[in-house]
Amino acid sequence: MTEPLIGISTYLEDPVRWGVWRMRAAVLPVGYHRLVQRAGGLAALLPPDAPAAADAVVARLDGLVISGGPDVDPARYGAEPRPETGPPAPERDAWELALIEAALDRGTPLLGICRGLQLLNVALGGTLVQHLPHVRGHSGPPGVFAHHTVKPVPGTMLAAALPEEVSVPTFHHQAADRLGTGLVPSAYADDGTVEAVELPGARGYTLAVQWHPEAGDDVRVMSALVGAAAAG
Template identity: 70%
Template sequence: GLVIAGGPDVEPVRYGAEPDPRTGPPARERDEWELALIEAALASGTPLLAICRGMQLLNVALGGTLIQHLEGHTAAKIGAFGEHAVKPVPGTRYEAAVPEESDVPTSHHQAVDRLGEGLMVSAYAGDGTVEAVELADDRWVLGVQWHPEMGQDVRVMAALVAAARDNG
């Protein structure tokens, strides 16, 4: 399996937008490299877990757009993780791994706006923000807006490991 994780904001030109003043500086080489990795994983059927920036890149790779700034999904202290609840969408791959509403470690100011082609929402925050997406087909591709590696709940990571084992 492949994990694409957090980092700088995706350059808005990648999804046809003008930069918001609150959007961070571009990391063009990283965007290009990670988009190529996502496309290779999608083409080969490699199980993919896209975390935070990774979920945003997955959405952009499939033609989706991003909300460049939203409030309330970071901790008050820069560099720290906040926490909020996410609610799974019934019948999704994410819900199969984490069936109940749960608190997750989060630090992001951007989010999915228009969904990329073939993606479906698999979890929402209480304010309606898209918190998880997955491919609607048989490929194991899951994007989560939070950082499961920073919390105590290992079910998302375990689901990736199981998918990779089954794929191998």
């Protein structure tokens, strides 16, 4: 069987340094593509492009991962930025929202990771908590993942992949607030923060998690996406 092709959205950073070079680059932590490969998929990195190109890109993929990264622009969900909210990334917001819309329209299996959950929620009309007052349990020091337990909701797609409570690597200071149309929570943290959402009845497999599976050893969430992509 041919391995399914899984596209992963990437960052634009300026500058990035490697060797003698220091310039703007599209980058992504290696954990993302390695997790896809460990789950049995082929990884394709997707740099930001014109939103109008999103449908053509998704049409060539068997599955899509929206990766973690900077805060979503609060203007996308009709809010004013809080002082703690990071600077917007308008090019990336526009591109990834277009990818999500194309995946939902086509029924392409979709997995959102951290920012990817937040963008999926916004794409479907939801809002975000811009700054978790209990951020300490969800993020470590800068550049360091924290760990906490998530509890899957029985009967959900997530629970089919993760049937038990599990400790996960995490780094976020934002979370879903009002859920977007059709989304249901499929995991919670001990403090009640929504840690996963999914879209029952969608044309394709649609799941998003607030933690960072690419930073850990548990391949089950990605394996579920790759399996859905392989099934067509």
